[in-house]
Amino acid sequence: MRIIPIASGKGGVGKSLLSANLGVAFAQAGQRVVLVDLDLGASNLHLVLGHQAPKTGIGTFLNDIKSDFSTVIADTDVRGLRFVPGDTEIPGTANLKASQRKALVKRLLALEADTDILILDLGAGTHQSILDFFLLSGQGIIVSAPAVTAVLNAYVFLKNTVFRLMYTVFAKGTAAYDYLDKMRKDGSGHQHLYIPKMLPEIKNLDKVSHEKFMDHISRLHPRLVMNMIDDPKDADVAMKIRRSCEEYLDLKIEHLGVIYRDTLQDKALSSRLPILLYKPQSILSQGIYRIADKILESDEGKLVLDMAEIENSFQEAGVEAEIDFENKMDYVEDLLHSGALTPGDMVETVKSQQFEISKLRKENNFLKLKISQAIARGFDA
Ligand SMILES: Nc1ncnc2c1ncn2[C@@H]1O[C@H](COP(=O)(O)OP(=O)(O)O)[C@@H](O)[C@H]1O
Numbered sequence: 176m177r178i179i180p181i182a183s184g185k186g187g188v189g190k191s192l193l194s195a196n197l198g199v200a201f202a203q204a205g206q207r208v209v210l211v212d213l214d215l216g217a218s219n220l221h222l223v224l225g226h227q228a229p230k231t232g233i234g235t236f237l238n239d240i241k242s243d244f245s246t247v248i249a250d251t252d253v254r255g256l257r258f259v260p261g262d263t264e265i266p267g268t269a270n271l272k273a274s275q276r277k278a279l280v281k282r283l284l285a286l287e288a289d290t291d292i293l294i295l296d297l298g299a300g301t302h303q304s305i306l307d308f309f310l311l312s313g314q315g316i317i318v319s320a321p322a323v324t325a326v327l328n329a330y331v332f333l334k335n336t337v338f339r340l341m342y343t344v345f346a347k348g349t350a351a352y353d354y355l356d357k358m359r360k361d362g363s364g365h366q367h368l369y370i371p372k373m374l375p376e377i378k379n380l381d382k383v384s385h386e387k388f389m390d391h392i393s394r395l396h397p398r399l400v401m402n403m404i405d406d407p408k409d410a411d412v413a414m415k416i417r418r419s420c421e422e423y424l425d426l427k428i429e430h431l432g433v434i435y436r437d438t439l440q441d442k443a444l445s446s447r448l449p450i451l452l453y454k455p456q457s458i459l460s461q462g463i464y465r466i467a468d469k470i471l472e473s474d475e476g477k478l479v480l481d482m483a484e485i486e487n488s489f490q491e492a493g494v495e496a497e498i499d500f501e502n503k504m505d506y507v508e509d510l511l512h513s514g515a516l517t518p519g520d521m522v523e524t525v526k527s528q529q530f531e532i533s534k535l536r537k538e539n540n541f542l543k544l545k546i547s548q549a550i551a552r553g554f555d556a
């Protein structure tokens with residue numbers, strides 16, 4: 176069974192659109208496909224598929240992890256495509272308990288018996304559990320849009336994935352683990368955590384862990400999809416992500432292709448049909464078919480982590496908070512150095528952030544006003 180996790184770091188770049196339509200394309204090509212909405216808490220994959228709001232889904236299973244998983248797998252109108260809805264009732268992938276995540280991974284892997292391709296539509300963010308779902312395969316897809324924030328998020332996601340892999344592969348108590356921990360604690364003020372710089376030092380300290388990591392990372396080949404481009408030159412951004420990944424993460428990413436922004440998608444959504452069924456000839460559908468073909472032609476994606484390691488990774492809940500490299504902002508530096516971000520891009524980002532801040536401030540003031548009015552009316556807080 177080929178596992179294809181689809182991630183982005185940030186929402187709104189087209190993960191669900193790509194997941195649903197790849198599912199349709201693979202099924203049309205004769206594959207037995209299961210499509211899973213893992214964006215728990217913000218599930219909307221059913222909308223892209225044109226399904227009614229589901230009554231049962233992963234949330235149903237997670238509330239009783241001993242229950243029969245097959246009852247939450249729904250059939251779709253597309254022959255060969257089955258669908259596991261998420262559940263808006265539960266708070267989000269990030270909040271799953273270790274036991275829930277473990278049970279879910281086990282059930283997903285067990286689908287192997289009658290499934291050729293398992294597509295995982297991942298939630299936004301770089302939380303540990305999302306990284307672990309991404310690492311279930313060596314060939315996860317990372318979706319980005321040409322906008323600077325989307326590119327940043329894609330890079331940050333990949334950077335966190337590599338560090339997550341290190342933390343998972345290095346056993347606690349080994350010299351490699353201690354080194355990694357020390358690097359992290361020393362913080363970004365001293366030096367950036369560049370993989371090509373760290374690896375020789377790790378090799379020196381701990382040959383066994385180093386070899387183990389090299390074995391895993393050699394099987395990690397994330398694939399990029401650049402969505403929502405308006406202009407051919409928007410596609411150049413992909414090269415910049417690639418260069419940053421090679422230079423700072425020692426990570427070879429593959430480019431699966433670009434997808435244009437297409438206004439027909441809105442019509443497809445309101446017609447309750449995936450775009451591949453609504454307008455197979457559209458530029459959007461053609462882009463997706465091209466990507467589907469590339470994936471089908473490529474080799475079987477192997478598991479990067481074996482089951483024992485996945486188990487282990489889920490148990491290490493304690494590491495969760497520590498892995499948050501995202502806060503460190505190192506990545507801005509990486510992207511500046513590699514030329515992926517120009518100072519002009521930074522100015523644009525700051526401007527848009529300032530817009531967000533002023534919007535939030537207004538909302539905040541509005542809410543404060545409402546609270547004070549409520550208190551004045553004798554509202555019992
Ligand atoms: N190439 C595209 N052309 C037009 N609309 C798109 C395209 N890709 C995504 N969209 C729209 O953008 C919005 C976000 O896409 P979605 O797949 O829900 O993103 P995500 O799952 O990453 O949050 C949706 O309304 C979707 O229909």
Ligand SMILES: [Mg+2]
Pocket residue numbers: 187190191192214219220296
């Ligand atoms: Mg989505």
